[in-house]
Structures are given as C-alpha cells and as structure tokens.
Amino acid sequence: MQYRLYSDHPESRYIEVECSMKITPAELLEIQLPAWRPGRYELQNFAKNIQQFGVFDTEGNALSFRKITKDRWLVQTREVSDIIVRYNYYSNVLNAGSSYVSDEFWYVNPVNLCVYTDENLDKPCTLELVIPDDYLIACGLPQQPQPGATGSKILMAKDYYELVDSPLIASATIQCRTYQVDTTIFHVWMQGNIKPDWQRILADFQKFTAAQVKTMGGFPESKYHFLNLILPTPYYHGVEHRHSTMIVLGPDDEGEGLYTDLLGVSSHELYHAWNIIRIRPKELLPYDFTKENYFSTCFVAEGVTTYYGDLYLRRSGVFDDTAYFRELQVYMKRHFENNRDAQQSLTESSWDLWLDGYEKGIPRRKVSVYHKGALAALVLDITIRRNHEHKKSLDDVMRLMWQRFGIPFVGYSFEDYQAVVEEVAGEPLEWYWKDCILSNTPLENHLNHALSWVGLQMVTFSDGTVHLQELENERAVLQRNKWLNDDC
Template identity: 60%
Template sequence: MRYRIAADADAPHYLAVEADLDTITTQTVELQLPAWRPGRYELQHFAKNIQRFQVVDDTGQPLPFRKIAKDRWRVETNGVSALTVRYNYYANIINAGTSFVDEGLLYVNPINLCLYAEGRIDEECTLELDIPADWPVACGLRQLAPGVLWARDYYELVDCPLMASPFIQEVSYEVQGVLFHVWIQGGWRTDGTDSFDPERIRRDFSQFSVKQIELYGEFPEKEYHFLTIVLPTAFYHGVEHRNSTMLVLGPNDEGEGLYQDLLGVSSHELFHAWNIIRIRPAELLPYDFTKENYFTTCFVAEGVTTYYGDLMLRRSAVFNDAAYLKELQVMFKRHFETSGRALQSLVESSWDLWLDGYEKGVPDRKVSVYYKGAIAALILDLHIRRRTNHARSLDDVMRTMWAQFGKPFLGYTLDDYRAVTEAVAGESLDWYYDLCIFGNQPLEAKLNEYLAWVSLRIEYDESHTIHLLETGDEAGLLQRAKWFGAPLTQEPHEGAVAEENLERT
C-alpha cells in the first residue's frame, strides 16, 4: 500500500487519506481497518470515525464496493490491476492512541486510519504526508525523503506513530551505540518559557536507559523515539510501540510534577521495548486486527513493566529513596484501596481487558493488571532475592524470557512464564501462583512478609487509607540497598513515608 495523508480541505479536523493498491490479480479485494490497537486491549472500532469513503480505478472511475462488516469493505475490481481508496477520518481528540490535526500539528497513529488489503499485510508500505517542507517529522519509521516514510510491512507501519509540527523540540542522547530522541510538542508554559530542561532530560534519560539495557544486555533497536505532546490540561497517558513510545502529558504549567510524570511514563514505556513488543504472549503473534486477541498474561506485560518502570529510576539514581517509596505507596493505594477485595484473579482480569479493563466497572469485580500485577512482581522479586541472598532475582526471569522468547521473537504462554520463574527460583512456586496469579485472596499479609525483609510495611488507618511505613531495621536496610542495586540515599528512620503529592495526574 501507498498512503497519502493531508488535512481535509473541506472538513475541519478531518484527515484526508488516499491509499493506492497495485498488482491486483483477483476479482475482488477486501479492505480492512483495524478494530483495536496494540497496547490497548479493547475494541475501539476506528471505522466509526470515517465520514466519506470511495474507491476508484487508476483512471479515476468509481469501482463498486459494499461494506461486509463494521470495518471491512469488499471491492469489485472489474479486472483492473490498481485501485485507490479515498476516505476521511475525524481527528480531533488527543491522547496517546488517537490522531489529531490542526494548523500547527499533524499527529497520526496509523493504526487508526490506514486500512490494509486482506492477504497483503506483509507487503512494504510508504506513507506520504502533505505538510510544509520545513516541518520536522518525529517518527520511528525510515524517512525516504522529507515527509515520506517507509515500513517493511503493515505491522511496522501501524506500530510507529508520528508527529509533524513547526513547534517540536528535540533532545537526543546515545547509550551503547543506540541513538535516543526525546521529541516534545507543546512543551512551553503559558509565560513562554520551557517546561523542561534539555540537559536534565539528557542526563536522567541516559541514566535509566543505561540501567535497562544493562538488565537485558542489549537493546532491540538501533534508534528509539520518545514522542511527547504536552497539553495545557491535566493528562497522563503513554503507549508502547516497536521503536518508540507515544506520550501525552499535562498541564504544561505543572513544573516539577510534570517532569516527574515524564520520567515515570518514559521509563515504563522504554521497558516495554523488550517486554510485550518482543517478549510477547503467543496469543498476540501475529496481531489479528479484526477481533479480540484474548490472553491471560497481561499481568506480565503490564504488571512487571509497571514494577520495573519506577524501580529502574531508583537503580539509576534518577529517583532517590524517598521518591521511589512514594511511587510504591501510590501503587499500593491504587490496588488495596480500590480493588484489594475484588473477586477476579490476575489471569481473569487479563482476559477481561477486552470486556471492561479500562473502565471503572462494577464494584469489587476486577483488579488492575498494572497495579496488582506490579505488586505480584514485587513479591516474586523479593522472594527470589531472599531465597538466594540476591544471587538471583526477577532480573534473571526477564533475561531468560528475552533469550528464550523475545530475541527469537517466539510467543510465550502462561506455562512458559511459570516454568522460567520456577527455574530461576530453583523451586516450585505453587504457593505464589495459587495466591497471587490464580487467586483472589487479599495480599496484605504476604506483601508485608516480604516488605519486612527490606524494612518496610503497609498499614491501614481508621479511614481505611493505606500507608507505607519504614521500620528502621538495620538488616532490612542492607537488603533494601541490594534490592535497589544502589546505596540508600536517606538516613535510616522509622515512620511513615512522606505523603505529600502522592497522586500523579
């Protein structure tokens, strides 16, 4: 397919799309628009945003077509060898998975609006943008010429969002031969000053990138892009992609809080470059964009990543102890105070992401694969560390998953993950899977058993608000330093973790 995207001259906030298909040899062609996007495991029905739709041959004459499903069209080719599809797409919402156009920004997630021809999804694609020549384009795709992008197949095309704007700032850095780009659009305060310090970004991002690459021993790509849109309103959203991440944050006047959000979501999404982009559940290889792709291991994809996102900021000394413990407290609050007595297990809630995983839902039904998944990962990490005196850890689990499944790009199953965790632990983990993964029992007691080993504990107060406390145990502080992989940065003490500004936007 060859795609051309421009602002629709006849309809504000619509994108005009043309898609050319050649070397046609069949009597009919079926065209499919995805029903969902990777990184968000729910049906989103992008076809609902199409206003006009037309198919013509290479002379511009209309070809007959009919819609055979909500997002699928069958075209009668009438013997022609090439056709062009012309349609427009409503692009007036900004989050990390949408598309948007106005006079100063073209933001496209190709998964929203680039259809494909059935049977030809593995063919190379080009994407041409109708933008001013001086607009820089931030994207992980190869650029053949200004505004012209190339993908080896449709899967790569739709896993590479793009931003084009005259107002984009770029900060780049290099780690172990990998070039990283931090692209920021809208990163100015209302007084016109920068929301971010480029040198601080370069320093902090380099530090956590180094630690993540050290864990796995290598990086999957030659380049990586952090695409960031900063809004004037409160926002916090990130989505992982093949060699990039799309981030939307706000408000731009929040100052230090905005920068902490940028760090937290960026570290999380970078960890996805290994975990889910390549260490991928078997049920998602390859993606089927026409329907739900059910899987039970989102607690690995998102829970383990949530755990490591903040831990890597501590290991790299971007966060000190106090900053990391605040993030732990936020995670504990979000699970225990909202779904600590929910009836679903992690595997059940992983499966039901496709039903209502991103909605509040009915009370005490589901758990968050992000927050309970991260708590389960923490318990497993501390269990392996305690049993082996830090000789092995969850790091070894993830390295093994990378070597066995990620690097060769072979999908893993829940049984595969369990086998790897038990091999690293050197014992059966029946208790762990029965309690933390397949069970729905409260986790406070088991969590406190392991937190005590690192001089921490959680407690509820009279209003059922949970607090993370430090016990001041000297032996536990030594274990905590080994867990962090870095010297402690605060004086040992006993008491509550400071709770001001606990909640992110």
C-alpha cells in the same frame, strides 16, 4: 501499499487519505480498517471516524463495494491489479493512541486510519505526508530522501505491522535532543508550550536508559524515539511502540509534577521495548486487527513493566528512596483502597481487558493488571532474592524471557512464564501462582512478608487506607539497599 495523507482544511480536523495498492486480480477483494490498536486491549472501532469512503481503479472509475462488518468492505474489483481507496478520517482527539490535525501540528497514529488487505500485510509500505515544508517529522520510521522536493515527505515501513506501530508528530515548533547508550541513539521530542530543561532531561534519561540496557544485555533497536505531546490540560498517557513511545502529558505549567510524570511514564514505556513489543504473548503473534486477541498474561506485560518502570528510576539514581517509596505507595493505595476485595484474579482481569478493562466497572469485580500486577511482581522479585541472597532476581527471569522468546520472537504462554520463574527461583512456588496470580486471595500477607525482608511494611488503617512504613532494622535496611541498588 502506498498511503497519502493531506488536509486542505486542517481546522475541520479531517485528514484525507488515499491508499494505492497492488492486488491479485480477482472478482472480489476485502479491505479492512483495524478495530483496535496494540497497547490498548479493547475494541475502539476506528471506522466510526470515517465520513466518506470510495474505491477506484487507476483511471478513476468507481468500483462497487459494500460493508460486510463494521470496518471491513467487500469490493467488486473487476479483475484489476491496482486500486485506490479514498476516504477521510476525523482526527479530533488528543491521547497517546489517537490522531489529530490542526494548523499548528499533525499527530497521526497510522493504526487509526490506514486500511489494509490480508495479502499485503507483510509487504513494504510508504506513508506520504502533504505538510508544510518547514515541518519536522518525529517518527521511528526512516524518511525517504527527496532532494529538492517540496510539499510532501515520505516515510517507509518494512510492512504494515511496522507502519501501524509507528506514530508521528509533524510540526514547525517541535523540539528535539538526542543521547546515546551503547550503540543506540535515543531521540527526545517535545511538542507543546514548554521550555524543556534539556540538560536535566538528557542526564536523567541517560541514567535510566543505561540501567535498563545493562540489565537486559542490550537494546533491541539502533534508534528510539520518545514522542512527547504536552497539553495545557491535565493528562497522563503513554503507549509503547516498536522503536518509539507516544506520551501525552499535562498540564504544561505543573513544573516538578509534570517532570516526575515524564520520568515515570518514559521509564515504563522504555521497558516495554523488551516486554510486550518483543517478549510477547503467543496470542498476540501476529496481531489480528479484526477482533479481540484474548490473553491471560497482561499482568506480565503491564504489571512487571509498571514495577520496573519506577524501580529503574531508583536503581539509576534518578529517584532517591523517598521518591521511589512514594510511587510504590501509589500502587498500594490504588489496589488496596479501591480493589482489595475484587473477585477476579490477575489472569481473569487480563482476559477481561477486552470487556471493560479500561473502565471503572462495577464494584469489587476486577483488579488492575498494572497496580496489582506490579505488587505481585514485587513479591516475586523479593522472593527470588531472598531464596538466593540477591544472587538471582526477577531480572534473571526477564533476561531468560528475552533470550528464549523475545530475541527469536516466538511468543510465550502462561506456562512458559511459569516455567522460567520456577527455574530461576529454584522451587515450584505453588503458593505464588495460587494466591497471587490465579485467585482473588488478598495480597496483604504475601506482600508484607516480602516487604519485611527489606525493612518495609504496609499499614492498613481502620478506614481502609494504606501507608508504606519504613522499619528500623539494620539487617533489613541492608537487604533493602541491595534490592534498590541492584546488588545481584
């Protein structure tokens, strides 16, 4: 499949799309636009942003078609072997999973606007961008060499799955610096009204990246891109991708607060390069873009990642104890002050992401797989460390998950995760699964039991608010230092 994107009037926010594809000659063909995007497990119905749609043969003759679902078209192809699909897409949203076009820059998530046919999902794709010659393209996809060519640039993908997992920013004002960890080159891109402190950024990014790579035993890609879009308005959003992450932050004048957000979301999204991009629930292999892909282990995909995102900032020395405890207290406050009495378990809320996981929802119903999931991961990590006097930890669990499910890319089940955890822990951990994962049992007792071993305690005040308190206990402080400095 070959896609061509252009916009004669970017102020209209419409991107014109032409998709040329070879097909098996037949009377009928079904064309699909994704109904959702990886990294956000809810139907988003991108077809609502299409204003005009048509299908043609290579001589320009229109082919008859009709919709058979909200985002699937049945085409009478008259036995042709090549077709061209033409449509426009309204790109007027700026978040980490959207698309946007203006006179200043292009921001495209191909999953929003690239149609496909089932027979072409595993075949190579090209994405041609008709953009000004002075635009640079920030993207994880390689660019096709075009010596002397002007007016367009072409990106290449191994298949449709790689194409739609590769967002891009194209601009004449985008800034970039690189750093290296082992054999991987990491690109940090910045688009927006900002003057980055590159020396500080590269030093801190190198630290947390090296810590993650060392623990996991290598990085999955030879190149990786942090795509940062900095807005003048408040925003905080990141999405993981195969060889990149798309991050939208703001406001651009927030100073140290903006930088702390940049570190937190970047470390989180980098850990996703292992956890969910490749250590993936079997229900998501392969992605079915036409409907919900239900799974019960998002507390692993997002909860464990949330826990490690900030922990790696502390381990690497980017955060000190105070900064790390401040972030840890945020998870506690968001869970216990908002969802302490929620009726759902982590597995139930994982499943129901597709129902209302990204909305506030009705009172006392669901929990956050991010916040409670991170606290459950903390309980598990400290439990394993306590069982083995820091000789084993949650690190060993995730390394085994990587070796058994990520590298072979076979997908795991809840039972697979459970088995690996208990193998590392050296005991069944029935209490953990029953109280922390599979039920709505309050988490306070198990959390404080774990925290007390590392000299911390969560205090609940009479008004329901919570606070993380450090305990003056010499032995516990020693255990805390081992935990935070990865003495394992």
